[in-house]
Amino acid sequence: MHFGPHLLLAALEGLVTSAVLALTALGLSLVFGVMRVVNVAHGEFFMLGAVLAWAITTAIGGHPALGFLAALVIAPLIVGAIALIAERLVLRRLNYNPEATIVATIGMLYIIQQLALTFYGPEARPVEPPFSYRILLPWFGYSGYKLSVIAASALLLIATWLVLTRTKIGLIMRATQYDSETAQAFGIPVGRVYGGVFALGAMLAAIAAVLIVPISQAHYLMGQDPLLLSFIVVIIGGLGSLRGTVVAAVLIGLSDGIISMFFSPTLAKIIATLLVAMVLVFRPQGLFGTASR
């Protein structure tokens, strides 16, 4: 294949990765930004989203689009509810202590993963895409669904941004992020905001998973890679910065797509990790983060 089409394919693949990564990492970043909690179980919420999508589409049957749309609405809600319960039962009782919550979320990771293995099983199960249109380019064919994932993700990112900047809920969240004690003094129910943010973070991961599951099947170990990549993205972009997260996701996704196509996937991971190290050394707050107060 010639260089041009080859690059186009690499860029398309990279953009799909970026789209899913941006949503997942945004959830992680939001939880850290507002709650100062490093959620190691984030990837498992992603996995739960995919597994539930499989369960919902199987239960509904009929036209694949019907089940998929239902999954896109219901799966994140269930995952959000589970996250809320976990937050109430575990994180709140630890007073959101940074060290303790890391250990607690590692525990949650294993609990969720093993429950999925017990009740869902070890198989990778497919979910049918809502539509299967194959775009025929002169050099190769490409999945129309993959392109729609990029669009859907962009819309969701804009929606999240609008909620954060234009609504009262967003204002409350930003106030809590800026200074939770002062926010509390002004009558903001910080505890409830924390619960809501943790659930929202998990829901973003679940939505990303529902979008990706028709491309890559639901499997109980699928949460590991997104977790690692999300951490990379969040560190590069700056913890708690929405803009940074999106920019870093596009950067990492595209470089992953292009480097792994022209060189090797291992090299792409090496470079991403090296980038993290460089950012940590030269700009510890991340590309768009603000220095910690």
Next chain:
Amino acid sequence: MTDKNGFFDLSKTTVTRRTALKGLAAGAGLAMAPGFVRYSQAQSSAPIKIGFQSHRTGIGAAYGRWYEKTTAAAIKAINAAGGINGRQVEVIIEDDGTDPGRGAEVVGKFATQHKTDIVFGTLFSHVVIGSAPAAGEAKMPYFVVSEGHHVASTKLNRYVFQPGITDVKSQIKSMAPWIAANAGKKVTQIFPDFAFGYDHRDYLPPALKAQGAEVIAQIAIPPTESSFTKYFPQIPAETEVIYHVMVGPAVLTFVKELGEFYGSNRPQLFGFIDSLEAVDINSPGLEFLDGSHFWEGSPRYAQPDDTEAQKAYRAAVGIDDNGAAVGDPKDVSTAAHMFGCWETLYVVKKAMEDAGYKGPEDRAKLVEATEALKEFAEGPEHPQGPKTFNGKIHQCFGIQNISKVEGGKLKVVHKTKIEDGLYEAEGDYTTQAL
């Protein structure tokens, strides 16, 4: 995730005298519990203990579950027929997590804690290679159902055997003539970037060359990869056959993306069913495989010419004509490999009887008795077909099936002969000390 700061390193926390005493007391209590030494006086009536190293979790979990089912069925049949040397057989299962490090630990646990007579099981080649030294050190006979060439390469040790399933090198050699004659002469290989894939990488090119065909590109894919489109531009345009061996949960994605990339205008496909074990061939996206060919150790779908032994074996394990669990058509088995568990256990039975095996002190005799085996006749104990066994390289050789995907089923179109897959031995385990 690795624990770089030793955050969870328990050895760093100090053990107080009180906790130490508690632990001692609990240990003593366990040792005195009834039943703990039940059989120490009655060696002859105690069951033979087989430690089963199973992929209960990790990427091999689907295989592990069916290996367990097949093993349970074989043990049930063996025990119902009087056991081994008049003793019942008991299987103790430990999860190796499809991980080499954990696999070696499990072998150690069988040797020191469960004190099993032998260790058996496991498929993934990296787990076998990782566990073999532990088995050799403990002088523990280790029977694997792994398919890889590592046992026959004589690079492991004298305690490791693969008497139930043919190794990859032999499979490739026996099928290369068919591929060259029926699929195409210019072959691109796609394989997982670890031991099992390397067997294919190393042995397919010479086998095809001998048939006047050639491998024009080799594409290694990391086993944890979840997206494949980015590899497809590396497939040369003049490719006539894509030879694919993928393992792990992402295989559906692999096939689907290959379908999106090529559409209906694709090269021939020849694959190892390893990719699609435990996966319904009629899953959405797999229509692309229609008309392509697969290697199968033992056919997943019941064939018109199935022997009585094959039918009895399928009934005993509990799989229907489509190779799925009886009563649950969605629960597809790993039929192409799991027959190896059944057959290996019967080999163990035969070798233990030949050796007059009484207990762990006879392990060396068991090794020698296994090495002395030459042939396994087709029948209820070897339903997949007849096999020969080379005691010098601890490897058996059987027939292979090439199946075509047709109307949502796999139909056997070619069976190789045992002689097709024989090769020069690369070494001799029997010269190693016991």
